[in-house]
Each structure stands twice: as structure tokens, then as C-alpha cells.
Amino acid sequence: MGTSDPDVVVVGAGAAGIGAATTLAGHGLGCVVLEAGDRVGGRAFTDTEALGAPFDRGASWLHEAAANPLTPLARRLGFTLRDEGRRRRRDILLLGGRPATEAEHAAHAAACDAWEAAAEARAGAGLDMPLAAAVPQAGPWDATVAHWFGAIINGAEADRTSLLDYVATALGGQNLQVAEGLGTLVARLAEGLPVMLRTPVSRIRWDGLGITVEGPRGVLRARGCIVTASTGVLAAGGIRFDPALPAPVQAAIGGLPLGLLSKVALRAAGADRLGLPAFARLARQVEGAADRPMSWMLWPFGRGHAIGFIGGEAAWALAREGPAAAEAYARAELARYFGPEAVSLAFAPGAVVTRWAEDPLFLGAYSHAQPGQAGARAVLAEAALAGGRLRFAGEACHTRYAGTVGGAWDSGAQAARALAATLG
Ligand SMILES: Cc1cc2nc3c(=O)[nH]c(=O)nc-3n(C[C@H](O)[C@H](O)[C@H](O)COP(=O)(O)OP(=O)(O)OC[C@H]3O[C@@H](n4cnc5c(N)ncnc54)[C@H](O)[C@@H]3O)c2cc1C
Numbered sequence: 331m332g333t334s335d336p337d338v339v340v341v342g343a344g345a346a347g348i349g350a351a352t353t354l355a356g357h358g359l360g361c362v363v364l365e366a367g368d369r370v371g372g373r374a375f376t377d378t379e380a381l382g383a384p385f386d387r388g389a390s391w392l393h394e395a396a397a398n399p400l401t402p403l404a405r406r407l408g409f410t411l412r413d414e415g416r417r418r419r420r421d422i423l424l425l426g427g428r429p430a431t432e433a434e435h436a437a438h439a440a441a442c443d444a445w446e447a448a449a450e451a452r453a454g455a456g457l458d459m460p461l462a463a464a465v466p467q468a469g470p471w472d473a474t475v476a477h478w479f480g481a482i483i484n485g486a487e488a489d490r491t492s493l494l495d496y497v498a499t500a501l502g503g504q505n506l507q508v509a510e511g512l513g514t515l516v517a518r519l520a521e522g523l524p525v526m527l528r529t530p531v532s533r534i535r536w537d538g539l540g541i542t543v544e545g546p547r548g549v550l551r552a553r554g555c556i557v558t559a560s561t562g563v564l565a566a567g568g569i570r571f572d573p574a575l576p577a578p579v580q581a582a583i584g585g586l587p588l589g590l591l592s593k594v595a596l597r598a599a600g601a602d603r604l605g606l607p608a609f610a611r612l613a614r615q616v617e618g619a620a621d622r623p624m625s626w627m628l629w630p631f632g633r634g635h636a637i638g639f640i641g642g643e644a645a646w647a648l649a650r651e652g653p654a655a656a657e658a659y660a661r662a663e664l665a666r667y668f669g670p671e672a673v674s675l676a677f678a679p680g681a682v683v684t685r686w687a688e689d690p691l692f693l694g695a696y697s698h699a700q701p702g703q704a705g706a707r708a709v710l711a712e713a714a715l716a717g718g719r720l721r722f723a724g725e726a727c728h729t730r731y732a733g734t735v736g737g738a739w740d741s742g743a744q745a746a747r748a749l750a751a752t753l754g
Pocket of ligand 1: 366388560686691725734735736
């Protein structure tokens with residue numbers, strides 16, 4: 331690999347890998363981070379070229395900002411953080427082709443609260459079941475609320491999500507957006523770390539006391555190893571383990587599949603901003619069983635682009651159909667608010683469509699636990715193979731802040747501390 335054998339090999343240079351490497355350095359352990367891709371950051375990636383302004387293709391919000399380990403780091407490095415209120419009056423909520431009235435906004439907000447309260451109450455009994463079985467179904471806003479919290483926020487529909495895991499990992503605190511891009515922040519935090527790009531790991535041998543990490547660029551032996559590839563990659567056999575992983579660990583990986591959230595960004599054609607302010611949000615009521623609305627954020631930071639979000643099964647279907655289908659879907663969605671003519675005048679041709687599902691280094695957006703698999707995150711986080719020298723980290727391993735950059739970072743730091751204790 332062109333490097334001497336380190337104490338620890340970290341596989342993957344996303345937030346978890348960077349958090350792990352930073353913590354290992356703090357414990358005086360030498361490490362090398364092997365990253366298959368040609369950049370650091372993983373699912374936190376700010377594209378500064380496609381739209382002529384920072385565009386987070388993956389993560390963009392610092393969720394639960396008060397508890398998020400990246401919030402103080404961002405402030406110390408001088409990043410510009412913008413507070414996003416929870417539900418705001420200037421959001422447009424569309425139903426039946428017209429904006430909702432004040433009373434309808436209030437009914438929608440009440441349905442959101444009732445949905446979350448029902449999930450929490452049922453989870454209190456400690457019985458795992460599909461989230462969909464625990465929440466209201468019959469109200470006029472319930473399908474819309476389920477679509478928002480399930481397919482969009484969670485990246486997976488409520489009927490395939492564990493109730494207990496959903497409640498345990500629900501996010502409710504302050505959300506901050508990073509003007510320079512959350513991916514820019516994560517990349518900045520990787521500066522100075524021993525990362526080797528374009529260095530995929532294809533096999534990890536953990537039969538003896540040491541660990542051997544192999545890939546097309548060579549072999550490294552190490553005293554310890556932290557694997558941070560997504561559960562999508564691990565479940566697909568993207569890394570071969572020799573001997574095979576113990577059945578409970580393999581089952582935990584399988585119980586934490588990745589959901590999907592895709593973004594479709596359209597660029598403004600000129601100065602027309604459709605009469606809407608920076609950060610305006612659009613959402614609409616679900617109309618019937620097959621309806622899968624996109625949610626929108628317009629003109630973030632006053633920039634000349636709009637970002638549509640589509641999640642769950644509809645996002646997987648669009649990923650299979652390709653970017654042209656996703657663009658057509660996005661334009662048709664916007665036309666519901668403004669009419670097709672205004673959309674074609676306001677937006678330039680073309681779209682930037684994220685492709686997390688298709689990328690073999692990710693194979694989805696972020697993990698959810700399947701019904702009955704509420705304990706899987708703890709199993710994976712606590713797996714201590716090869717006498718504690720081989721560990722897993724990443725967003726899927728966090729029992730509280732799963733699915734987030736802060737959770738991934740913290741999980742990497744936790745694995746590094748555990749490994750440091752083992753290695754002495
Ligand atoms: C569209 C989208 C929106 C999101 N929005 C938010 C948000 O607003 N806020 C938030 O907090 N989170 C958000 N997330 C989730 C967040 O991005 C992830 O939870 C987090 O970045 C995961 O970090 P990680 O280190 O666990 O995994 P990753 O970022 O996936 O890092 C793993 C790394 O391992 C590498 N790798 C894979 N296989 C190999 C191999 N064989 N050899 C070597 N390297 C390998 C990958 O290339 C990758 O760089 C979003 C995600 C997506 C996709």
C-alpha cells in the first residue's frame with residue numbers, strides 16, 4: 331500500500347472514519363484511513379461546481395445541534411451556521427391544487443404532533459412492531475404525515491421501519507445549516523489525517539491476533555481495525571471477512587438496511603424567484619394511495635437553485651429509471667404549485683440528481699432498523715471481534731443519533747476509544 335504497517339487501519343473516510351482517526355491520534359495511536367473513493371467525507375459531500383454554489387449532495391443539516399459533536403468544531407473553524415426553525419409560517423402547504431388555509435396548516439401541525447405522540451406512547455410498552463402499526467391512519471393528514479416522517483425523513487416507509495428504533499433515534503432538537511456546506515466542514519476536519527484515497531479494501535482477515543487488510547493496492551497488517559463502510563455495502567458483501575462474521579453480527583447488518591433520500595436540484599434561469607423568499611419550503615398533501623409528493627427547499631442562502639427531496643420506494647424507483655426520469659418528476663411536482671409555464675420560465679434546463687443508491691460505495695442514504703430489529707444497532711456497535719481488535723462504526727451503529735453525520739462521528743470516536751483501551 332506504499333505505507334508501513336500502522337497500529338490501526340480505519341476503513342472509510344466518511345464522518346465515522348474521520349472521527350475515529352481524530353480520536354486515535356488523541357490516544358497516541360498511529361493509524362491509516364483507507365478510502366475507496368477519490369475524496370473524503372463519504373455521505374457528507376459538498377459539490378461546489380454543479381450549481382455554481384455549495385450544494386450538499388448528501389447531508390446538509392447539523393441535527394440536534396446542541397448535542398452534535400460537529401457544532402462546536404464548526405463554530406471554532408469559523409463556519410457560518412443558520413438556525414432553521416421547526417415549522418414555519420411561510421412554508422407553502424398545497425392541497426387539492428391550492429395553498430392550505432391557516433386552519434388547515436394548524437390541522438396538519440396537530441396531525442404531526444399526534445403521529446409522533448402515538449409512536450412514543452406505543453413504544454413505551456417496549457414491544458417492537460412496524461412503525462405504521464403504531465400511528466394514526468384514518469385522519470385527513472395521516473398519509474401526508476406518514477410520508478413526511480417515513481419516506482422523506484427516514485428514507486423508508488413506516489411499514490418497514492421498527493417502531494422502537496424509530497422512536498429511540500428520532501430527531502427533535504435544533505437543526506443548523508452550514509453555508510459553506512456540511513461536506514466542506516467534514517472535509518476540513520479530515521485535513522492532516524493520514525487518508526489514502528482510491529484505496530478500496532476487499533478483504534479483512536482476523537483469524538490470528540493481528541488483522542490483515544487487503545485490497546488491489548496491497549496488504550497492511552495492523553493491531554486493530556475499525557470498519558465504517560455503510561451497512562448497505564457490508565450487506566452486499568463489498569468487504570469479505572475471513573473468517574466470516576459471526577451470525578449475530580451478520581444479522582444486525584441485515585437488519586439495518588439503507589433507506590433512500592434523493593435530491594433533485596434545478597437552477598434558476600434568471601432573476602425570477604417565483605415570488606418566494608430564501609429557504610422557502612414547499613410540501614403538499616398526499617392525494618391517494620399511489621401519490622408520492624416531493625418536498626422542496628427554494629433558494630437556500632438566497633442562491634439561485636431549488637432542491638427537491640424524494641424518499642423511500644419512489645426514490646428507489648427513480649434511481650432505477652435514471653436522472654432524466656427524476657428531473658421530469660421534479661418539474662411535474664413544481665408545476666403543481668406554479669403551473670408548467672412558470673416552471674419552464676423560472677428554471678434552466680437540466681438538473682443535478684444525486685445517485686447514492688447507484689454508487690457501490692454507499693448503496694443508499696442512511697439506515698433504518700427493520701421491524702423486530704430494534705437491538706441491531708447496539709449489536710453492531712458492541713461487536714468486538716478478534717479479541718476487541720476489529721470493530722464497526724458509522725451512522726448505523728449509533729443507538730441515539732443514527733442516520734446523522736454527528737452520530738457517525740461519535741460512533742467512530744467511541745470505536746476508537748474502545749480500541750485504544752483494548753490495545754493499551
Ligand atoms: C441525501 C442525504 C441527505 C442526508 N441528510 C443528512 C442531514 O441533513 N444531516 C445529517 O446529519 N445526516 C444526513 N444524512 C446522513 C449522513 O450523510 C450519514 O449518516 C453520514 O454521513 C454517514 O457517515 P459514515 O461515516 O457512517 O458513512 P459514509 O459517509 O458512507 O462513509 C463510509 C466511507 O467508506 C467508504 N468505503 C465504502 N466501501 C469501502 C471499501 N471497500 N474500502 C474502503 N472504503 C470504502 C465510502 O466511500 C465512504 O467514504 C444524509 C444522507 C444522504 C445520502
